Amino acid sequence: MPALIPTAYHATITWLGHVADQTTDIRSAPSDAIDLTWEGLPGDVHGGRTRPSCSRVTTQYKRGTEIANTRQLSIVSAEELALIAGKLGLERIEPEWLGASMVVEGLDDFSHLTPSSRLQAENGTCLVIDMLNLPCQFPAREIEKDHPGQGKAFRAAAKGRRGVTAWVERPGRLAVGDRMRLHVPGQRAWVHAETARGAG
Secondary structure, three states, X not given: OOOEEEEEEEEEEEEEEEOOOOXXXXXXEEEOEEEEEOOEOOOOOOOOOEEEOOHHHOOOOOOOOEEEOOOOEEEEEHHHHHHHHHXXXXXXXXXXXXXXXXXXXXXXXXXXXXXXXXEEEOOXXXXXXXXXXXXXXXXXXXXXXXXXXXXXXXXHHHOOOOXXXXXXXXXXXXXXXXXXXXXXXXXXXXXXXXXXXXXX
């Protein structure tokens, strides 16, 4: 019995980008296509098979501990970017401001896709969704540069809409316009999940 169920849901890639240098800001540069390897996107600051642990996993590891890199890519949805823009009173949110790797369109409630779901392109290139990407202060700084006074509200506006982090399960090329099929784990949610989250 397969562990992952192919669904009738698809996402279309509407934007791709990479962050070559994070010393001054997190802005990503747009690309028409990207060639992914086992390490993610070559030349991207988030690439690599491993990474030093950050503030998001301090309950598991001392900061700077070498761990597997499940944050090779940052994927956001066009629908959720529009919602964030509406909350901020902006016409649009540029994916560059978020340091995004990819923008997709067509999947409702995108940021809350089940962890370990897959997005697979027609050429076989496949990404594994790690989990919800929590809002941070860096996009707020980028928004503030272009729209003074608007950036400070980003974290609240983006809560639950910041997209997901992902890693490469099968390398290959992805291009703007490609369709990716959603595959979800067959298991139900853990019976104590809500209780455990409340205790955290």
